Amino acid sequence: MKRVYVNEKWCLACHLCEYYCAFASTGEKDMARALKNVKIRPRIRVEELGGISFAVSCRHCDDPLCVKGCITGALTRVDGVIMIDSDRCIGCYTCILCCPFGAVSPTEHGAVQKCELCIRTTAGTPQCVQGCPNGTIVFEERGE
Amino acid sequence: MKKEVSSLKYVIIGNSAAAVGAVEAIRRNDSKGRIVIIGSEKYHVYSRPLISYLLMGKTDEERMKYRNNDFYRNNKCEVRLNTTAVKIDAEKKIVHLDNGDCETYDKLLVATGSSPFIPPVPGLEKVEDKFTFTTLDDAKALGEKVKENTRVLIVGAGLIGLKCAEAISKRKAEIVCVDLSTRVLSSILDEEGSEIIKRHLESNGIMFCLGRQVKEFGKGWALLDDDTGILFDVLVLAVGVRPNISLLKDAGAKTNRGILIDERCRTSIPDIYAAGDCCESMDISSGETKVMALLPNAYMQGECAGMNMSGVDFRFEKAIPMNAIGLLGKHIISAGTYKGDTYIESDGSNYKKLFYSDNRLNGYILIGNIEKAGIYTSLIRERTPLDSLDFELICKMPGLMAFSRETRAEKLGGIRNELVRA
Ligand SMILES: Cc1cc2nc3c(=O)[nH]c(=O)nc-3n(C[C@H](O)[C@H](O)[C@H](O)COP(=O)(O)OP(=O)(O)OC[C@H]3O[C@@H](n4cnc5c(N)ncnc54)[C@H](O)[C@@H]3O)c2cc1C
Ligand code: SF4
Ligand code: SF4
Numbered sequence: 292m293k294r295v296y297v298n299e300k301w302c303l304a305c306h307l308c309e310y311y312c313a314f315a316s317t318g319e320k321d322m323a324r325a326l327k328n329v330k331i332r333p334r335i336r337v338e339e340l341g342g343i344s345f346a347v348s349c350r351h352c353d354d355p356l357c358v359k360g361c362i363t364g365a366l367t368r369v370d371g372v373i374m375i376d377s378d379r380c381i382g383c384y385t386c387i388l389c390c391p392f393g394a395v396s397p398t399e400h401g402a403v404q405k406c407e408l409c410i411r412t413t414a415g416t417p418q419c420v421q422g423c424p425n426g427t428i429v430f431e432e433r434g435e
Numbered sequence: 436m437k438k439e440v441s442s443l444k445y446v447i448i449g450n451s452a453a454a455v456g457a458v459e460a461i462r463r464n465d466s467k468g469r470i471v472i473i474g475s476e477k478y479h480v481y482s483r484p485l486i487s488y489l490l491m492g493k494t495d496e497e498r499m500k501y502r503n504n505d506f507y508r509n510n511k512c513e514v515r516l517n518t519t520a521v522k523i524d525a526e527k528k529i530v531h532l533d534n535g536d537c538e539t540y541d542k543l544l545v546a547t548g549s550s551p552f553i554p555p556v557p558g559l560e561k562v563e564d565k566f567t568f569t570t571l572d573d574a575k576a577l578g579e580k581v582k583e584n585t586r587v588l589i590v591g592a593g594l595i596g597l598k599c600a601e602a603i604s605k606r607k608a609e610i611v612c613v614d615l616s617t618r619v620l621s622s623i624l625d626e627e628g629s630e631i632i633k634r635h636l637e638s639n640g641i642m643f644c645l646g647r648q649v650k651e652f653g654k655g656w657a658l659l660d661d662d663t664g665i666l667f668d669v670l671v672l673a674v675g676v677r678p679n680i681s682l683l684k685d686a687g688a689k690t691n692r693g694i695l696i697d698e699r700c701r702t703s704i705p706d707i708y709a710a711g712d713c714c715e716s717m718d719i720s721s722g723e724t725k726v727m728a729l730l731p732n733a734y735m736q737g738e739c740a741g742m743n744m745s746g747v748d749f750r751f752e753k754a755i756p757m758n759a760i761g762l763l764g765k766h767i768i769s770a771g772t773y774k775g776d777t778y779i780e781s782d783g784s785n786y787k788k789l790f791y792s793d794n795r796l797n798g799y800i801l802i803g804n805i806e807k808a809g810i811y812t813s814l815i816r817e818r819t820p821l822d823s824l825d826f827e828l829i830c831k832m833p834g835l836m837a838f839s840r841e842t843r844a845e846k847l848g849g850i851r852n853e854l855v856r857a
Contacts, residue, residue, distance in 0.1 A: 296848030299840075338836045340828075345847060347835055356809075359456075359738065360731035363482045364501045379498055381488050384805055388759040388768045389731060392846065393807030393833060397766075433848070 292351070292371040293432045295335075295408065295417050299345035301427035302337070308346050309333035311422030315412040332398060334406040335419045346419065346428060348406040349373060349394040357405075360389035365402075372410055377402035443468040445744055446530055446538050448520045448682065449546035450474025451483060452730050453711030455502055456737025457544050457744070462510050464745035470512045471538055473530070477517040478571055479504065484730060486574035490581075490602035496571075523686040525704045542706050542744040545683055545694065546737060549676035549712040549728060554590070558652035565670040568599045580669050583607045588657055588665055590649060591673030592619040594760060597632075599671055600641050601762050610641045611665055613657075615674075617646040623758050623769045628800050631786055632762065639763045678713045678726055691715055693726040698750040700740035708744055710736035720755045720771035720797050720815050727756050753816045759805075768808040771798030771815040778830045789830055794821050807833040 310326060312333035319325035335348035351373050358366045358373060365379035366386060380402035386395045387403065395405045408430075409417045420430045445461055447454045450472050458470060474480075485499040507514050515532070522531040523543070530538045551567035559565070566577045577599075581587060585608040589596050592614035600610050612619075618629035619636070633643060644659060651658045657665045678693040689695040689703040693715035700708045711733035715724050735751050742749035757770035775792030785803030789796060789811070796814040810833040813819070829837035835846060 294848070299843065299847070338834050340836050343836065345835070345843065347847065350846070356731075359734050362484045362730045363499070364503075381485060381494060383484065383759050383761060384766055384768060384808075385731060385759040386809075387805060388757055388770065388808050388812055390809035391813035392835065393810050395809075396806060 293408075293430055294351055295348055295406070295420060295428060295430050296433070297346050297428050299343060299427075301425050302344045302346065303425050303427070304337060304339050304344035305424065306337050307422045307424060308335050308419035308428055309337060311418040312348075312406075315409050315414055315418035318413060332396070332404065334394075334396070334404055336393075336396075347392060347394060348419065349390075350392055351406075351408070356389040356391065357386040357395060360385050372408050373405070374407050374410070375403065375405055377404075443541040443745070444539065445470045445542050445544070446540035447472045447544045447546060448530065449544075449548055449711070449713075450476065450480050450514070450516065451546065451548055451711070452501065452733040453546035453548070453737035453740075454544070455480055455506075456734040456739075457546065457708075457710065457741035458506075458510050458512060460738040460741030460749075461745045464742065464747050466511075468541075468745070470510065471540075472507070472512050472514045473518050473520050473532065473538070474514070474516050475519045476570060476572070480506065481571055482730075483569065484598075486568070486571055487598040487602040489571070490574045490578050490599070491605045499571075520682060523682050523707070525686045525688075525707060528706065540706075543708065544737070544740050544744065545702070545707065545709040545713060546711045546733075546740075547679035547682065547713045548733075549678050549726075551672065552675045552677050553672060554649075554674050556649050556652055561654045562652050562670050563654065564668065565672065567672050568595055569676065577603075577669070577671070581606050581608050584609065585669055586667045587611070587669045587671060588613065588667035589671045589673060590614070591671075591675065592616065592643065592645065593622060593673065593675065594620065594758070595676075596671070596673035597636070597762055598760070599673060600636070604639060604641055604763065611644065611667070612641060613644045613647050613649060613659065613665075615646070615648050619643065619645070620760075620767070623756075623760075624767070624800060625773060625788060627781065628767070628786055628788070628802055631784065631802055632765065632767065635765050635784075636762060676712070676728060678715075678728075680713060683707070683709065691724075695724075696736075698739075698752045699743045699748070700736050700751065701743065708740040710740045716754045717752070718755055718772065719753060719818065721774070725756075727754055729757065731757070755812075755815055757812060759808075765803065766805050767800070767802050768805045769798070769800045770808075770812045771796070773798045773800075780831075791821060791826075795819070796821065810834065 312335045313331035314322045317325045365376045382401040420428045480501045482501045488494045519533040589612045647659045649657045680690045684690045694709040712728040739751035759768045775790045778789040780787040788800045790798040799811045825837040
């Protein structure tokens with residue numbers, strides 16, 4: 292299955308992936324307009340300290356502890372992609388307790404959010420990859 | 436790896452999280468075998484923790500289903516709801532049901548969960564509107580009785596009692612919560628954490644009588660051991676749950692407080708497995724065997740049982756107590772065992788405490804800011820040596836930054852990336 296991989300050596304800490312991620316789920320056409328004066332809540336997050344930086348998003352684990360732990364059944368695995376049904380999610384944060392990567396985050400509307408590889412967005416493929424100016428983030432199939 | 440299993444008949448007693456874990460695992464390995472589920476409750480499998488959200492009006496019966504309506508059909512399960520297993524004949528491999536029927540089995544899973552404990556307090560029989568709070572029927576019945584200004588007495592300030600209090604407070608009822616412990620959530624919080632949560636709940640109008648016990652009930656009143664009297668319309672008993680072990684105990688299996696199982700979820704009787712809240716298992720953060728009544732554990736034990744029942748060797752050996760609970764907008768996440776040295780951050784409303792010793796993280800409590808808590812959980816679950824990472828940094832900020840570059844490369848996939856780019 293194709294996944295998002297990052298190589299921290301090439302990361303510029305420009306945070307563009309975060310902006311492209313936030314933009315992808317707005318459904319808007321113009322990024323500047325869509326994100327103007329908005330506090331973005333991207334599903335991919337750049338960690339940054341003392342010259343090192345890298346972006347982290349859901350690994351779409353083969354053994355997804357978030358899915359097994361979810362108390363409502365809101366998290367499911369669809370063709371390898373870990374999806375969230377925000378209508379069912381109750382915001383208990385058990386998945387945040389379970390995910391070893393810190394890849395699930397709270398939102399303002401109660402339900403949690405996580406990377407779904409842009410499957411539901413208009414673009415259909417991961418926009419963080421598209422937005423990264425240095426080829427640091429890739430979306431590819433790797434033998435496992 | 437996969438052993439060919441001919442048409443086995445699997446019987447599962449219980450129709451909740453552990454049962455679902457088992458069904459999903461069995462069907463990964465065996466698409467043909469018969470699966471029969473026997474459940475006392477009359478409902479399609481639902482998420483038990485959601486009963487408080489139902490009472491609060493934040494979900495409905497349709498959305499609180501733990502799996503979709505086509506779950507049983509897709510997994511070819513024969514479901515006998517509203518039916519209780521009354522006896523297991525392990526010799527003949529037969530389960531007897533309360534309607535006089537019986538089911539034979541090749542592999543049996545006992546996933547009977549737990550039942551609320553009713554404290555033997557004098558006069559309890561005189562109380563008209565009394566409830567426990569562990570089932571969908573409980574929530575519906577309680578919902579009928581609690582209106583604006585209803586006076587509700589909740590005995591028990593643990594997870595279930597407080598989730599009930601939260602739900603009822605949204606109905607503008609008057610709530611008094613009594614607990615023998617001097618602290619709220621005493622099983623998952625330390626003193627300071629309990630105090631923060633108690634203050635938060637008090638500021639939302641919930642009253643507490645802690646370190647107190649009801650010594651007598653009458654019609655609409657309770658008398659505490661310090662002779663305080665409390666008048667109420669509705670009583671909720673939430674003093675704890677007991678694992679449902681009697682079926683297996685009577686059948687001769689080894690039990691303690693819960694059913695004893697090994698890391699493959701096998702009981703002491705051949706071909707009988709057990710999973711979920713009815714079991715005791717080993718907490719790797721403390722090395723003690725205990726009942727860990729949690730949904731994630733129930734699912735994963737069910738899964739483990741299902742794998743082994745359908746012929747694939749599988750172990751579940753990373754159980755730890757862990758909890759995520761929200762109460763009137765305040766979130767708590769905790770895990771592991773509270774022993775060892777501590778790292779503390781506190782500003783009166785956000786609170787963080789980590790417990791560590793012998794180069795390992797043993798446990799943690801987070802209140803308020805809970806982001807990336809799972810990184811701490813994984814340090815406990817994997818027993819990660821703390822000198823393999825930047826412990827000072829991870830104390831302040833859970834993140835992958837604290838790990839070595841190599842570990843990060845493994846986790847995020849940088850290794851292959853480098854080969855590609857080099
Ligand atoms: C109000 C409340 C809030 C909770 N909140 C959380 C939370 O936030 N996070 C969390 O992790 N956990 C929470 N829990 C705990 C969680 O619900 C349990 O850990 C989980 O449901 C255990 O699943 P189980 O399958 O082991 O058993 P159960 O869910 O207890 O189900 C057992 C089923 O077996 C049936 N049964 C029993 N005996 C028989 C028999 N002889 N024949 C046929 N059927 C039988 C019962 O009727 C029941 O339906 C909460 C529990 C409650 C009550
Ligand atoms: S949210 Fe976390 S646990 Fe779940 S699949 Fe993604 S990385 Fe894995
Ligand atoms: S916060 Fe939502 S997705 Fe996460 S465990 Fe709870 S219900 Fe499931």
